[in-house]
Amino acid sequence: MSAWDLSRLIRDREVSPVDVVEACLARIEETEPTLNSFITLMPEQARDAARRAEAEIGRGNYRGPLHGIPVGLKDLFNTAGVKTTSGTRIYDNYVPDEDCTVAARFSQAGAILLGKLNMHPLAFGPTGENGDYGHMHNPWNPERITGGSSGGSGSATAAGQCTITMGSDTGGSVRIPAALCGIVGLKPTYGRVSRAGLTPLSWCLDHPGPMVRTVEDAALTMNVIAGHDPLDHATSEAPVPDYTTALTGDIRGLRIGVIREYFETEIDPAVAALTHRAIAVLGELGAEIVEVSLPLYEYAQPISNAILSAEATAAHRDILLSDGEKLYPQVRERLEEGLFISAAEYLRAQQARQVFCNQVADLLRDVDLLAGPVEPVTAPKILERRIEIEGQSLPAVPMLTKYTRVYNITGSPAISVPCGFAPDGLPAGLHLAGRNFDEMTVLRAAYAYQQATGWHAQRPAL
Numbered sequence: 174m175s176a177w178d179l180s181r182l183i184r185d186r187e188v189s190p191v192d193v194v195e196a197c198l199a200r201i202e203e204t205e206p207t208l209n210s211f212i213t214l215m216p217e218q219a220r221d222a223a224r225r226a227e228a229e230i231g232r233g234n235y236r237g238p239l240h241g242i243p244v245g246l247k248d249l250f251n252t253a254g255v256k257t258t259s260g261t262r263i264y265d266n267y268v269p270d271e272d273c274t275v276a277a278r279f280s281q282a283g284a285i286l287l288g289k290l291n292m293h294p295l296a297f298g299p300t301g302e303n304g305d306y307g308h309m310h311n312p313w314n315p316e317r318i319t320g321g322s323s324g325g326s327g328s329a330t331a332a333g334q335c336t337i338t339m340g341s342d343t344g345g346s347v348r349i350p351a352a353l354c355g356i357v358g359l360k361p362t363y364g365r366v367s368r369a370g371l372t373p374l375s376w377c378l379d380h381p382g383p384m385v386r387t388v389e390d391a392a393l394t395m396n397v398i399a400g401h402d403p404l405d406h407a408t409s410e411a412p413v414p415d416y417t418t419a420l421t422g423d424i425r426g427l428r429i430g431v432i433r434e435y436f437e438t439e440i441d442p443a444v445a446a447l448t449h450r451a452i453a454v455l456g457e458l459g460a461e462i463v464e465v466s467l468p469l470y471e472y473a474q475p476i477s478n479a480i481l482s483a484e485a486t487a488a489h490r491d492i493l494l495s496d497g498e499k500l501y502p503q504v505r506e507r508l509e510e511g512l513f514i515s516a517a518e519y520l521r522a523q524q525a526r527q528v529f530c531n532q533v534a535d536l537l538r539d540v541d542l543l544a545g546p547v548e549p550v551t552a553p554k555i556l557e558r559r560i561e562i563e564g565q566s567l568p569a570v571p572m573l574t575k576y577t578r579v580y581n582i583t584g585s586p587a588i589s590v591p592c593g594f595a596p597d598g599l600p601a602g603l604h605l606a607g608r609n610f611d612e613m614t615v616l617r618a619a620y621a622y623q624q625a626t627g628w629h630a631q632r633p634a635l
Contacts, residue, residue: 176336177389180238186230190241190285193336194223197243197287201334204635207315209307210329212248212258214288219243222285229283238393240283245335247323248289249296249372250381252276255286259372260294260322261504262305263496273370274402275339275381282397287335291325294501296341296374297485297508298322299349299573300555304501308555311354312633313599317552320350320573326384327354332635337394338384343374344477345547345577347382351589352547352602355631357619358384359391362609363584364409366395367402375484376407378477378581387629388590388620392416395612411610419616422624425459429605429618430540434470435576439562440549443595448546451592451603451622455544458621465536465543469529470579474571476529477578479514479522486511526582533583534608541614543606546576547589551599576604586612590619591628600628 174182182188198216205211226241246252249259251269253276258264272280279286291309293301301309301324309324311317312332319327323340327350330338340347342360351358360382368379383394395416402408431452436445456462486493486508493500493508500508536543549572550560559566580587586609589602603622607615623629 175387175390176239176242176385176393177387179336180242180393183230183241184235190223190226191220193241194219194243194285197335200332204332204334207635208310208312208328208332210291210309210325210332210334211288212291212306212325213256215255215286219285219287226283226285236283239279239397242284243287243336244279244284245287245290245326245329245338246276247292247326247338247340249292249341250276250339251370252286252289255289257289257372260292260296260303260306261500263492263499269370271370274367274404275398276370278398284337290329290338293322293324294504295372295489296322296343296346297504299345299570301327301350302556310555311552312635313355314552316554317599318353318555320353320552322346323384324350327351327356330354330356330384330386331633333632337390340382340384341371342380342382342581343378344481344574344581347384348547348577348587348589348602348604349573351384353552353600355591355600356384356386357388357391357591357629358382358589359395360580360587361395361399361612362586364407365610365612366398367405367408369402369404373488375481377484378481380581388616388623389417389420391588392420392616409610414613416612416616419613420620421617422621424455424618424621427460427542427614427618428540429455429460429462429542429544430465430536431462431544432467432470433464434467435545438549438575439565439567439572440546441551441562441595444546444548444550444601447593447595447601448603452544454625455618455622458625460618463540465540467532467536469532472525472529473579473582474575476522476525477582479518480526482507482511483514483519530583533579533585537608541607542618545604547602547604548573549575551595551597551601580606585609586615588615588619590623591631592626593628
């Protein structure tokens with residue numbers, strides 16, 4: 174069940190948090206040997222927390238919609254007394270003393286932590302492979318990738334192991350696994366959710382965000398985790414709205430821009446057709462659909478590459494130099510590439526980024542949202558380094574991030590919402606992005622589409 178539906182049953186004492194946790198743990202036991210979603214599972218701690226939640230609610234101390242709801246955190250969110258590996262055995266014995274801000278806010282809301290979720294090592298990759306803790310497997314086809322880097326979050330949510338999970342998104346790492354696993358993934362505006370206590374990859378591109386089954390659950394989660402945090406100087410002091418008020422289902426009068434360049438690059442025809450059909454549904458619901466152009470789109474990858482490579486290497490330089498041979502080879506190679514980014518190249522990329530941001534902001538003065546695909550393909554096979562699209566053999570990593578990186582560069586809120594299945598039986602996602610700090614409009618459109626279609630209700634037959 175979604176958190177939205179489950180929370181009402183818990184509030185009204187029709188269902189106990191203890192029963193909910195036991196159901197999740199049973200589902201994990203059934204499916205975890207196939208999926209490998211978790212690095213650390215916390216069954217006894219979760220049961221204890223569920224009993225406390227049951228007692229609190231029984232005394233009339235109901236904290237809100239996430240009270241008694243099971244959550245899972247990507248294993249780069251610090252958790253007091255529970256190891257945080259960042260997806261590498263180099264940190265296998267690292268146990269933080271304090272919760273990160275997001276974990277603390279979940280705890281204050283009464284949510285129950287089930288465990289820490291598997292991820293691409295150091296969050297530096299879009300596929301969801303991990304040589305230390307095992308690769309992540311897509312619930313729709315376990316031979317396929319979950320996407321990364323928040324792969325365990327994607328598989329755990331899609332398979333019903335956990336009601337709400339959290340990922341982090343530096344080049345698409347919330348939205349990529351959301352699209353490939355058939356769930357909802359929201360990358361909030363940069364500065365809307367605190368990064369304090371998260372292992373960094375890129376200080377100016379990292380965005381924590383919820384990975385859930387429904388748009389309603391994304392709104393409920395944002396109500397808990399969003400807001401200023403003095404421990405993260407980048408967080409905004411702008412007031413946090415009640416995101417659930419965006420869930421009206423009415424999008425009449427919205428102008429939605431479809432970026433022409435997204436469909437002029439390599440994209441699987443089946444995914445393109447699903448995306449066009451999803452956008453047409455938004456038009457049928459009363460939105461005005463217009464074609465727009467983003468001429469600088471082709472520069473999104475090189476701008477992101479230069480900034481991300483330099484900042485990731487700066488963040489992890491010490492372990493690269495001291496324990497580089499212990500890192501997953503692909504991650505080590507990507508960190509080594511960052512050693513060759515000069516200060517001049519980094520600054521030029523930041524200058525180009527500003528021009529890029531200005532162009533996207535110009536588009537969003539004329540339209541309310543930008544729409545397109547999240548991914549050009551459905552989930553490739555695990556460890557597949559190249560992707561075939563209409564006879565072309567293309568490198569997997571840049572293909573998987575080519576649409577998502579745009580909104581890490583701009584910091585814009587962007588969501589992936591399920592929009593159907595390709596002939597191979599694998600899901601695809603509709604990508605909607607809005608103006609900075611206008612998650613409300615993004616959620617409004619995503620909810621209207623979700624309610625008109627029902628793809629979010631599909632479940633993998635594990």
